Amino acid sequence: xxxxxxxxxxxxxxxxxxxxxxxxxxxxxxxxxxxxxxxxxxxxxxxxxxxxxxxxxxxxxxxxxxxxxxxxxxxxxxxxxxxxxxxxxxxxxxxxxxxxxxxxxxxxxxxxxxxxxxxxxxxxxxxxxxxxxxxxxxxxxxxxxxxxxxxxxxxxxxxxxxxxxxxxxxxxxxxxxxxxxxxxxxxxxxxxxxxxxxxxxxxxxxxxxxxxxxxxxxxxxxxxxxxxxxxxxxxxxxxxxxxxxxxxxxxxxxxxxxxxxxx
Amino acid sequence: xxxxxxxxxxxxxxxxxxxxxxxxxxxxxxxxxxxxxxxxxxxxxxxxxxxxxxxxxxxxxxxxxxxxxxxxxxxxxxxxxxxxxxxxxxxxxxxxxxxxxxxxxxxxxxxxxxxxxxxxxxxxxxxxxxxxxxxxxxxxxxxxxxxxxxxxxxxxxxxxxxxxxxxxxxxxxxxxxxxxxxxxxxxxxxxxxxxxxxxxxxxxxxxxxxxxxxxxxxxxxxxxxxxxxxxxxxxxxxxxxxxxxxxxxxxxxxxxxxxxxxxxxxxxxxxxxxxxxxxxxxxxxxxxxxxxxxxxxxxxxxxxxxxxxxxxxxxxxxxxxxxxxxxxxxxxxxxxxxxxxxxxxxxxxx
Ligand SMILES: Nc1ncnc2c1ncn2[C@@H]1O[C@H](COP(=O)(O)OP(=O)(O)OP(=O)(O)O)[C@@H](O)[C@H]1O
Ligand SMILES: [Mg+2]
Numbered sequence: 001x002x003x004x005x006x007x008x009x010x011x012x013x014x015x016x017x018x019x020x021x022x023x024x025x026x027x028x029x030x031x032x033x034x035x036x037x038x039x040x041x042x043x044x045x046x047x048x049x050x051x052x053x054x055x056x057x058x059x060x061x062x063x064x065x066x067x068x069x070x071x072x073x074x075x076x077x078x079x080x081x082x083x084x085x086x087x088x089x090x091x092x093x094x095x096x097x098x099x100x101x102x103x104x105x106x107x108x109x110x111x112x113x114x115x116x117x118x119x120x121x122x123x124x125x126x127x128x129x130x131x132x133x134x135x136x137x138x139x140x141x142x143x144x145x146x147x148x149x150x151x152x153x154x155x156x157x158x159x160x161x162x163x164x165x166x167x168x169x170x171x172x173x174x175x176x177x178x179x180x181x182x183x184x185x186x187x188x189x190x191x192x193x194x195x196x197x198x199x200x201x202x203x204x205x206x207x208x209x210x211x212x213x214x215x216x217x218x219x220x221x222x223x224x225x226x227x228x229x230x231x232x233x234x235x236x237x238x239x240x241x242x243x244x245x246x247x248x249x250x251x252x253x254x255x256x257x258x259x260x261x262x263x
Numbered sequence: 264x265x266x267x268x269x270x271x272x273x274x275x276x277x278x279x280x281x282x283x284x285x286x287x288x289x290x291x292x293x294x295x296x297x298x299x300x301x302x303x304x305x306x307x308x309x310x311x312x313x314x315x316x317x318x319x320x321x322x323x324x325x326x327x328x329x330x331x332x333x334x335x336x337x338x339x340x341x342x343x344x345x346x347x348x349x350x351x352x353x354x355x356x357x358x359x360x361x362x363x364x365x366x367x368x369x370x371x372x373x374x375x376x377x378x379x380x381x382x383x384x385x386x387x388x389x390x391x392x393x394x395x396x397x398x399x400x401x402x403x404x405x406x407x408x409x410x411x412x413x414x415x416x417x418x419x420x421x422x423x424x425x426x427x428x429x430x431x432x433x434x435x436x437x438x439x440x441x442x443x444x445x446x447x448x449x450x451x452x453x454x455x456x457x458x459x460x461x462x463x464x465x466x467x468x469x470x471x472x473x474x475x476x477x478x479x480x481x482x483x484x485x486x487x488x489x490x491x492x493x494x495x496x497x498x499x500x501x502x503x504x505x506x507x508x509x510x511x512x513x514x515x516x517x518x519x520x521x522x523x524x525x526x527x528x529x530x531x532x533x534x535x536x537x538x539x540x541x542x543x544x545x546x547x548x549x550x551x552x553x554x555x556x557x558x559x560x561x562x563x564x565x566x567x568x569x570x571x572x573x574x575x576x577x578x579x580x581x582x583x584x585x586x587x588x589x590x591x592x593x594x595x596x597x598x599x600x601x602x603x604x605x606x607x608x609x610x611x612x613x
Contacts, residue, residue, distance in 0.1 A: 057498050078500035093498040095491040097559040097612045106488055107499035115481045143292070147612030 002068050004034040008200055009054065009085065009169055014063035016049055023049040025224045026063070031169060036191060036201045038215030040208065040241075042249060046224045047204050048090050051173050054202075055087040056080035081107070084168035088175050090204075092158040096147030101126040103146050104161045129160050134186060151178045163190065170194055171202040176210065188214055208245070212238035222248050230259040298608035299553030303565035306551060306601045307572045310579065317583035326456035327582065333528060335574040336466035337362075337521040341541060342548040342570040343473040343563050344517030347483070347510045348408075349549055352490040352558035355511060357397050357412035358518040358545070360419035362538025365390045365522030367423055370432040370533040379442020379527075387519045393419070394515020398508035416542075424535050432533040446527045462524050469520070474563045486510060491559030547594065548573040551601045557611050572597065 002008045007030040016024040023046045031037050041047050052058045054065070056077040065075050067083040080087075094103050101122050110118045110125070126142035133156060140149060146157060155175065162170050172191070176184045191201050191214055205211040211218075212232070218241065219229040227248050235241050244254040294301070315322035341358060348355045365386045372382035397415055401408045437443055446465070449458040477483035488496045489506045497503050518538070526533045552569025554561035576597060577590045585593075 052498075055498065056500075076500070077498055078502070081500045087498075089498055091494070093492075093495040095488045095495055095559070097491045098487065102484065102488070106496065107485075107501045109481045109484060111481050116475070116479050117481060117484060119479065145295075145612055 002033045004198065005032050007031065007066075008033040008068060010066040011050070011054060012064045012066070014050065014053055014060045014065075016046075016053055016058055016060050023224055024053070024060075027221060027224070027226050029219055029226070029229075031200055031202055032217070033168075033200055034195065034198050035216045036195050036203055036214055038211040038218045039202055039204045039221070040211060040218055040245065041221040041227075042245075044223075045221045047221060048173055050221065051087065051171050051202070051204065052089070054080065054171060055085060055089070057089075078107070081165075081167075085171065086162040086165060086167035086169070087171040088155075088158045088162045088173060090173040092154055094146050094154055094158060096145070098146060099143045100130070100140065100146060100149075100157055101142040103157055104129065104142075104164060106161070108165070125164075126160075129164055133160050133163070133190075152180065152183055155179060156183075159187065159190065163194070167199070169200045169202065173204045174206065175203070176205060176207070184210070208242050209238045212241055220245065220248070222252075228254060228256045228259055230256075234259050295609070297562075299555075299605055300562040300565035300568070302601065302604045302608060303552045303562070303568035303572070306597065306604065307568045307575070310572050310575060310597060314575070314579040314583040317585075321582050322579075324456070325452075326458075329456075329458050331574065331578060332458070332463045333460050334578075335571060336460070336462045337524050337528075338541065338545060338548060338570040338574050339466040339567055340469050340517050340524070341514075341521050341545045342552065342566045343470055344514045345545055345549045346473070346552075346554050346561045346563055346566045347477065347486050348514050349554050349556070350477075350490045350558055350561035351486045351507055351510045352493065353401065353408040353507060353510060355397070355408065355412050355514045356542065357416040357419060358514050359538040359540075359542045360416045360423070361390055361393050361397075361515050361518035362522040362525065362541060363535065364393060364419055364423045365519035366526045366533045366537045367427060367432060367522075367535070368519075369523050370434060370526055370531070373434045373437055373531070374432065379437060379440060380445060383442070383446075383520075383523045386523055387516055390519020390522065391512050391516040394512040394518070395508065397515065398511030401511065402504050402507045420539070427535050429535055431535070434531045437531050443527060443531070446524060462528070465520075465524075469517075470563060470567050477561070477563050482506070482509060487559055487561070544573055545570075547598055551598055553601075553605050553608070555605070555611070572601075 009031040011027065011029045013026045013028055014024050015022070015026055027046070027050060029050065039047050039050070049058060053060050056075050056079055059075065064071055066072070067085070072079055072083055095106060104126050105122050110122050112118060123142050130142065140153065146154060149157070155178065159172070159175060162172070172187075175187050179187065188210070191203060194201050203211060203215055215232065217229065217231045218235075220227040228244070247254040311322070321327055341362070345355060345358070368389050369382055369386040372385060373379060377385070397412060400406065400415065401411045404411065444461070446462050448461045450461075451457070452459055477486070485496065485501050485506050486509070488501060489503045493503050521541070522538060525537055548569035549566055550556065550569070551572055552562065552567070553565035573594070576593050580589050580593055581587060
């Protein structure tokens, strides 16, 4: 068991190249149990690449990933899910021609010993999950085709899927883009609920006010490198964080003197 | 794993207004889900009705269908297996060579005095193995399956011809043995004059098996997910390479079963060209059966009716009094018209 506040996931010196592009040049990031980590950075900074590496989708060219202190290898999407990391990807990773249930249980089908899918059970579980998450519309039910849903509704399916397994770490890559105000509030309440149950969230967002409100600690990357990180207490407020990110974007570095003592 | 998830005590009002727009009727949903299979069934009935209306007396004689029942099983078996391949987003043009190779393998085993049933079982394992090799070339060689299987089809046919030196393999003395009757024996259906061949029953069992595998088994479900969106499937932890190899193994297994059936229905004679004729027929049957070309979704029952339709056309046309040279024209008509009909079951959902 990992005690609260101890690193539950640790990425060490992750390098990821796509051909000649070095999307990540040696990023080390710790995710501590029970925290909400806000992962920030400009467009193209490498946030999604980092998160996809964490989810096992990208095989890092260099670096290691430790979960609960153990080096996990080989690091594949299945290994990541089995290690208790669920991800809502920026592209949502849905199968549009299939139903909501099928999407929720993608890669995690509930089957009997012969590998036959327990259809009733899956539908019942999906129904419960959707009700709890607050899908109230009668326009769709667990059997509805995902491709017929609105953008926000699809996002809801992806979030529901990530919440389903009570994973230790839930990674949300821009979960609130294209969501209405009420839906955004709902996502924030989920994040809080996950945190209250002692589990961990990594949250990527471009609205710094939102991320500032919800996160306990911030990790900022810039052009594939770690720029700075620090707990909320080290910043004077969202505006301070924004100011630092502006500085970073314009000069390539930010004044981090106040962070030294706290990290 | 299935504990309740923790849901916040939302401060939102308890009576959330429910969006009641457009609740779908059961019938519409049924058509949504099964429209393509229904279209394939209707196509078969229409083609039959068209032929029957030209020569009602012949088409109402039950015994007329005996030849049909005898020749259709191989098409049914390979067509339903190909649904898995097409749905996974791949294409298999090498199955005719596997049919031919397995037929030859089967006859060679029989000539070694191995009884027919064990020989058939070994052949099917061999077919699955060839499928595994084909799948490995496609998936791990990262070659488009269209090109790879096109090449492999020539390669395997060529290899088989080299080994057989272009000669037939025969084993007339096996005709009538227990194993032979297991595959080709016939049952009179009451006094209707219809004779149901055993291999037709095997084909029906195969279709039921494929249906369960495709619709209810994890493998079939994952085949559909991989075909729908391979990136999503991979991100959700599905081993997409394994699924892709799996569909070629399955197609190889089915092709071997067909190969075994083909030599037996030819009175235990294997020709080096065995299987060749099925390439376009089986692919046409898959698409007439309503499985779309783009992958992700498909229908086993549709493929079953597609196979019936495609097999009925040549013999039915002759029975209806059309000269043989009408056959290709009718194939074309049926394929084009059913493709248009399937359009009404919906374009691709993205
Ligand atoms: N599969 C890929 N192939 C090639 N280049 C890639 C690939 N994925 C990401 N990149 C490159 O890596 C860099 C980082 O991309 P990434 O998606 O991680 O950015 P991000 O921080 O998530 O940005 P955004 O906020 O816009 O989502 C970009 O320059 C992008 O072009
Ligand atoms: Mg991104």
